[in-house]
Amino acid sequence: MIDLYTWPTPNGHKVHIMLEETGLPYRVIPINIGKGEQFDPEFLKISPNNKMPAMVDPDGPGGESYSLFESGAILIYLAEKTGRFLPEDDRGRYTVLQWLMFQMGGVGPMFGQTHHFRHYAPEQIEYAVERYTNEAGRLYSVIDRRLAEVPFLAGDEYTIADIATFPWARDPARKGHEVEDFPNLKRWLAEIEVRPAVQRGLEVLSDARRDLAKGMSEDERSVLFGDAQYERR
Numbered sequence: 001m002i003d004l005y006t007w008p009t010p011n012g013h014k015v016h017i018m019l020e021e022t023g024l025p026y027r028v029i030p031i032n033i034g035k036g037e038q039f040d041p042e043f044l045k046i047s048p049n050n051k052m053p054a055m056v057d058p059d060g061p062g063g064e065s066y067s068l069f070e071s072g073a074i075l076i077y078l079a080e081k082t083g084r085f086l087p088e089d090d091r092g093r094y095t096v097l098q099w100l101m102f103q104m105g106g107v108g109p110m111f112g113q114t115h116h117f118r119h120y121a122p123e124q125i126e127y128a129v130e131r132y133t134n135e136a137g138r139l140y141s142v143i144d145r146r147l148a149e150v151p152f153l154a155g156d157e158y159t160i161a162d163i164a165t166f167p168w169a170r171d172p173a174r175k176g177h178e179v180e181d182f183p184n185l186k187r188w189l190a191e192i193e194v195r196p197a198v199q200r201g202l203e204v205l206s207d208a209r210r211d212l213a214k215g216m217s218e219d220e221r222s223v224l225f226g227d228a229q230y231e232r233r
Contacts, residue, residue: 002026005043006053007033008209010167011071015053017163017201018075022082030205034220036228044233072104075160085160096154099161103168110135111168114175120225133176140172140182147184166192
């Protein structure tokens, strides 16, 4: 059984959804990032960048235990392990990987900054809010144009590119945009969110997510955004 070290964030949800889609058995090990559990020395052995999710597969390459960090790498690993959601032909495979990298290098970091400056920063910095809100809109436009051409990001089939992007792309209003402005995105979001495996994946550690929605304590804010992030370990 796979040990999954995770928390209910968009990056965590990617892997929750993938595991539910593939049907691989897994055990959830919560890493409460508000309490600083991501800095625990034992966790750092698995995820040296102190980010989650991370996982340990006891039946890894060669039949030996193998640990991974970085959600995109985990998705590729699970796709190859199960033979699902990543085409075998070169053209299809590289199309998926392009859109997966688009999420990893663009959507995730930029939407994350948008969330931070719109909702979590201790002061509203107009320049930062405007910059990242505009960039979020640009990225939504890229997705919307792509989805005007094909049903899913990499073409006709649902793949790890969609699994990676969906948790970040949900709720455009939180990033200062209206989903009605992106009709192809709206259609895609609706099609993915009704998948039973997606619904199950989004429910992983959902109680913790609801607690976070009630508000962040000063201690949690300090752990997530303060000096603890930058200590040498």
